[in-house]
Amino acid sequence: xxxxxxxxxxxxxxxxxxxxxxxxxxxxxxxxxxxxxxxxxxxxxxxxxxxxxxxxxxxxxxxxxxxxxxxxxxxxxxxxxxxxxxxxxxxxxxxxxxxxxxxxxxxxxxxxxxxxxxxxxxxxxxxxxxxxxxxxxxxxxxxxxxxxxxxxxxxxxxxxxxxxxxxxxxxxxxxxxxxxxxxxxxxxxxxxxxxxxxxxxxxxxxxxxxxxxxxxxxxxxxxxxxxxxxxxxxxxxxxxxxxxxxxxxxxxxxxxxxxxxxxxxxxxxxxxxxxxxxxxxxxxxxxxxxxxxxxxxxxxxxxxxxxxxxxxxxxxxxxxxxxxxxxxxxxxxxxxxxxxxxxxxxxxxxxxxxxxxxxxxxxxxxxxxxxxxxxxxxxxxxxxxxxxxxxxxxxxxxxxxxxxxxxxxxxxxxxxxxxxxxxxxxxxxxxxxxxxxxxxxxxxxxxxxxxxxxxxxxxxxxxxxxxxxxxxxxxxxxxxxxxxxxxxxxxxxxxxxxxxxxxxxxxxxxxxxxxxxxxxxxxxxxxxxxxxxxxxxxxxxxxxxxxxxxxxxxxxxxxxxxxxxxxxxxxxxxxxxxxxxxxxxxxxxxxxxxxxxxxxxxxxxxxxxxxxxxxxxxxxxxxxxxxxxxxxxxxxxxxxxxxxxxxxxxxxxxxxxxxxxxxxxxxxxxxxxxxxxxxxxxxxx
Numbered sequence: 001x002x003x004x005x006x007x008x009x010x011x012x013x014x015x016x017x018x019x020x021x022x023x024x025x026x027x028x029x030x031x032x033x034x035x036x037x038x039x040x041x042x043x044x045x046x047x048x049x050x051x052x053x054x055x056x057x058x059x060x061x062x063x064x065x066x067x068x069x070x071x072x073x074x075x076x077x078x079x080x081x082x083x084x085x086x087x088x089x090x091x092x093x094x095x096x097x098x099x100x101x102x103x104x105x106x107x108x109x110x111x112x113x114x115x116x117x118x119x120x121x122x123x124x125x126x127x128x129x130x131x132x133x134x135x136x137x138x139x140x141x142x143x144x145x146x147x148x149x150x151x152x153x154x155x156x157x158x159x160x161x162x163x164x165x166x167x168x169x170x171x172x173x174x175x176x177x178x179x180x181x182x183x184x185x186x187x188x189x190x191x192x193x194x195x196x197x198x199x200x201x202x203x204x205x206x207x208x209x210x211x212x213x214x215x216x217x218x219x220x221x222x223x224x225x226x227x228x229x230x231x232x233x234x235x236x237x238x239x240x241x242x243x244x245x246x247x248x249x250x251x252x253x254x255x256x257x258x259x260x261x262x263x264x265x266x267x268x269x270x271x272x273x274x275x276x277x278x279x280x281x282x283x284x285x286x287x288x289x290x291x292x293x294x295x296x297x298x299x300x301x302x303x304x305x306x307x308x309x310x311x312x313x314x315x316x317x318x319x320x321x322x323x324x325x326x327x328x329x330x331x332x333x334x335x336x337x338x339x340x341x342x343x344x345x346x347x348x349x350x351x352x353x354x355x356x357x358x359x360x361x362x363x364x365x366x367x368x369x370x371x372x373x374x375x376x377x378x379x380x381x382x383x384x385x386x387x388x389x390x391x392x393x394x395x396x397x398x399x400x401x402x403x404x405x406x407x408x409x410x411x412x413x414x415x416x417x418x419x420x421x422x423x424x425x426x427x428x429x430x431x432x433x434x435x436x437x438x439x440x441x442x443x444x445x446x447x448x449x450x451x452x453x454x455x456x457x458x459x460x461x462x463x464x465x466x467x468x469x470x471x472x473x474x475x476x477x478x479x480x481x482x483x484x485x486x487x488x489x490x491x492x493x494x495x496x497x498x499x500x501x502x503x504x505x506x507x508x509x510x511x512x513x514x515x516x517x518x519x520x521x522x523x524x525x526x527x528x529x530x531x532x533x534x535x536x537x538x539x540x541x542x543x544x545x546x547x548x549x550x551x552x553x554x555x556x557x558x559x560x561x562x563x564x565x566x567x568x569x570x571x572x573x574x575x576x577x578x579x580x581x582x583x584x585x586x587x588x589x590x591x592x593x594x595x596x597x598x599x600x601x602x603x604x605x606x607x608x609x610x611x612x613x614x615x616x617x618x619x620x621x622x623x624x625x626x627x628x629x630x631x632x633x634x635x636x637x638x639x640x641x642x643x644x645x646x647x648x649x650x651x652x653x654x655x656x657x658x659x660x661x662x663x664x665x666x667x668x669x670x671x672x673x674x675x676x677x678x679x680x681x682x683x684x685x
Contacts, residue, residue, distance in 0.1 A: 001311050003332045004048065006319025009311070012050075012333065022113060027054035050331035051352045051391060056292050057115075064119045071126050072096060079134060084240055087229040088141070092133040094225065095217045099129050103209035112202055121206030124658050128182055128665065129210060132175040132218035135669060136168055140226055141234050143167040161227050168223040174672035177616040178665040179215035181609055183208050185661030188601040189654055195396060196286070196594045196650050203654065268632060275635050278642030283558025285647045286591040291368050292390040297321065297351040297375070298404055300385045300440045300551070303537040304448040310334045310346045313384065320378050321353055326361045326371055329354045345537060352391060376437070385440040387553050402540075402549070403586040406559055407566070409550040412543070413580035416536055419548035425574045426550050426582075432573075433566060435556040442540070442548045449535045450506070452528050459527040463517040469527060472514045477503050506530045552586075558647050563588050594650045602657075606630075609664060616668065622675075626667035633663030 002012035017026045031054070034047050041047070075096065080089040100122055112118050140163070147163045148155055155163065189204035191197075257264040301313065311334070318332045332351040336344045344350065355371075358364050372388045379386060387405055389397075394404050401408065409430075411422050423441035430439035452473065454466050474480065479497030502508045510525030524530070540547040554562050563584055576582055584592075606627065613623035637659055641652060 001307070001314060001334050003311075003314050003318050004050065005322045005330050006315050006317075006332075008315065012331065024054055024057045027052065027057070048329065050329045050354055051294065052354075053392065056294075056392070059293065060116045061114060061119070064116060064123065068119065068123055068126070071123060075126060075130060079130060081242055082134075082240070083137065083141075085141075085230075085234055087231070088137050088226075088234070091222060091225045091229055092130050092137055095133045095214055095222060096126060096129050098217055098221070099210050099213040102213035103206050106209045107206060110205065112205060115202065117200060118202035118206045121203035121208075122210050124203075124655070125182070125207045125210045125214075128179070128662055129214035131665065131669075132179055132214060133222045135175055136171055136218060136222055137226060137230065139171050140164050140167040140230055143170075144230070144234060160231065164223065164226050164230065168219075168226070170676060171672065172219050172223075174616065174668055176215050176219050177612060178668040179211055179218065181612055181664045181668065182658075182661035183211045183215070184609055184612060185605065185657055185664070187605045187608070188598055188657055191601045192594060192597055192650075194593065195590055199287075200650065200654055207658070271635055272631060275638050279638050282638075282642060283556070283647035284560030284591060285557050285649045286559065286587040286594070287649050287651055288646070289369075289557065290390070290393070292392055293368075294355055294391055295353040295368065295372060295375075296389050296391045296394050297349075297353060298387045298389065298394065299349050299351075299379075300387065301347045301349070302383055303345070303347050303443045305346050307335065307346060310349075313381070314349055314351075316381070317349065317379055317384075318351060321351065321375060324371070324375065324378075326355055326366070327353055328356045347537070385438050385551075387438060387440075387551065397586065401585045401589055403551065405551040405553045406587045407552040407554060407563060407584070408586035408588075409552065410542065410583045410585050411548045411550070411576075411580060412545040412583070413577070414546065416539070416546055416548075418577060418580065419546060422574070422576065422580060423548040423550055426570065429569055429573050430550065430552050430566060433562070433569065435554045435558075435562050435565075437553040437555050439550060439552045441550040443537065449533050450509075451531050451533050452524075453531075454528045462520075462522060462527065464514065464527060469514060469524070472512065472524075476512050477509070506532070549585075559586075559588050559591060560647075591650070594653075598653055613664075613668065617671070617675075622671050625671065626664055629667045630660050630663045633666075634659060 002010055004010045004012075015026075015030050017023060031049075031052075034049065038047060076089070076093050079092050080086065083089050083092070103122060107114075107118065143163050143166065144155065144160065147159065151159070186204045186208050189200050192200055297317070299317065301310070305313075314332045314334045318330045321327060322330045330351060330353055332349060333344075334349045335346050355368070376386050376388060389404065398404050409426055411419055411426065413419050413422070420441075420443060423443075427439045427441035430436050454469055456466065459466065459469060475496070476498045479495040481493040481495050483494045485492040485494055497503070498512070502512075509530055510523060512524040513521040514524055514527065515521050540549065552566075556562055567584075570582070610623050610627055613626055614620065617623055634656055637656060641648070646652065
């Protein structure tokens with residue numbers, strides 16, 4: 001059954017996209033086809049789109065595209081301000097669009113679409129893409145100024161090209177290795193599995209392609225463009241007012257740090273130690289919640305609910321939700337179609353809530369989560385356990401783990417009755433936690449069944465077979481298709497069975513007449529015993545063992561902290577029988593799997609980065625200095641996460657991975673220039 005806006009039953013349909021197709025292109029094609037169909041609809045019939053994923057895709061891509069353009073403009077302005085030479089700034093900035101273009105070309109051949117993650121990979125590397133070109137140009141500026149001073153006049157074309165070539169050879173290897181380090185730092189993302197792997201691999205691919213392209217352009221195209229464009233009046237770094245101001249701040253601080261080396265190291269170690277406090281206070285989750293712009297309401301009722309009552313409940317909840325001014329449409333579904341892709345029982349309602357644009361809300365400052373809490377307070381019906389989530393997120397979660405809530409508990413064991421008892425105990429225990437919004441355990445034996453036990457001996461006295469009795473039951477209770485109704489090209493089966501009054505209670509069924517071979521008719525009660533019993537409405541199994549699941553919806557986004565508290569309470573208050581096991585699922589399962597993989601791969605990646613640094617510096621001390629600088633580069637990020645009340649998640653781990661690569665890059669560049677200066681002073685002596 002499906003209902004629209006609480007106004008009554010309607011006909012509904014779902015468009016299923018082929019695997020591997022472009023979602024936005026498919027949606028745009030469906031939109032166009034719907035507009036065509038509207039022209040030929042009968043009077044009073046209309047097609048109402050109740051969920052359109054294209055809105056989210058278009059909003060997300062438009063937002064990220066705007067951010068990319070803003071980032072490009074900001075980086076261009078910063079480069080121009082520091083270099084104070086338009087043509088030099090152009091040389092630096094040309095690596096960004098060319099690098100992005102190369103990344104897009106590789107994406108096209110690989111079959112990657114432009115989405116939040118793939119464009120995000122480019123966004124986090126734009127700043128690092130110009131680093132190499134800027135360092136190379138600044139080094140060329142200083143070398144050209146020094147050569148001009150030595151000559152006492154303007155350099156010839158050959159002298160200028162020779163000077164630029166020499167300056168590029170000085171810093172080229174270090175720059176290439178530093179950009180290569182950033183590229184290698186994304187290896188942990190490539191090793192992620194399952195949902196987190198599919199989610200973040202586009203980001204890792206595009207970031208890697210962008211950085212690899214930038215590294216190649218820095219050592220090939222940039223030197224050539226410098227030779228053609230870096231000419232004319234070049235403002236020395238010592239004359240640049242912004243550089244002078246920064247030097248005025250940095251030089252005293254650097255002198256103090258070098259003079260009081262012991263104190264500097266102690267301050268750094270103290271900062272590292274103090275940062276443990278905010279780090280220990282951070283919560284954990286799989287992913288920060290994405291506001292999809294729509295809501296999915298998935299309440300659960302007790303098994304055995306009739307289709308009439310389910311229809312009534314569906315319409316009531318839809319009408320309440322539709323009364324909110326922020327809601328555009330409410331499309332509710334209960335039960336299932338004759339398809340293996342939709343195995344929902346009558347006890348599970350699925351209501352898709354399509355919201356209006358934020359600017360049309362009475363209070364645009366209201367968040368989707370706050371709106372959800374208001375709806376939850378409005379729907380308090382007996383026997384109904386609320387669950388609020390997002391459409392896309394829930395579909396992915398249910399396909400991966402079968403759990404529709406942030407946290408799920410799976411109990412495995414041989415006996416369905418014991419499973420139900422343990423599930424009820426766990427459900428009651430979970431409701432004691434303050435962060436629990438709702439908890440609902442599977443009723444493993446909560447279904448209602450009508451058992452018809454045919455007495456074979458009694459049936460044989462009337463010349464009846466079991467098959468003959470079952471044929472009568474099938475036609476009387478289940479119904480039989482006797483013919484088809486033809487309306488033009490349409491065909492509808494005509495099904496005949498007893499009315500509900502004659503098949504709804506055992507007393508009526510006992511009086512169902514069965515024809516005998518002798519031509520007599522006898523009541524069913526003479527040859528069969530009818531009784532009502534309780535049994536499993538559905539049997540779930542994993543790893544060849546029956547399961548009972550508990551769905552837990554929580555108010556906190558700290559899933560890891562909630563699970564830790566829940567485990568302690570569960571161990572204290574619930575006794576798990578021998579032969580039965582408890583496992584935690586839902587988003588917690590993804591989070592735990594991703595954390596284990598990162599704990600394994602991250603040290604190996606750091607070791608690989610150390611080997612690359614060793615190949616560049618040809619000693620052990622300088623790579624160690626770079627590696628020791630990486631934790632200090634992450635301190636600010638940890639404090640910002642704590643200050644903004646964010647949780648640690650896979651997304652934040654990816655950000656820290658990118659940040660660690662950039663910290664290593666800066667360390668490589670600083671040490672390379674120190675080596676050059678030391679070498680120059682030794683040569684002078």
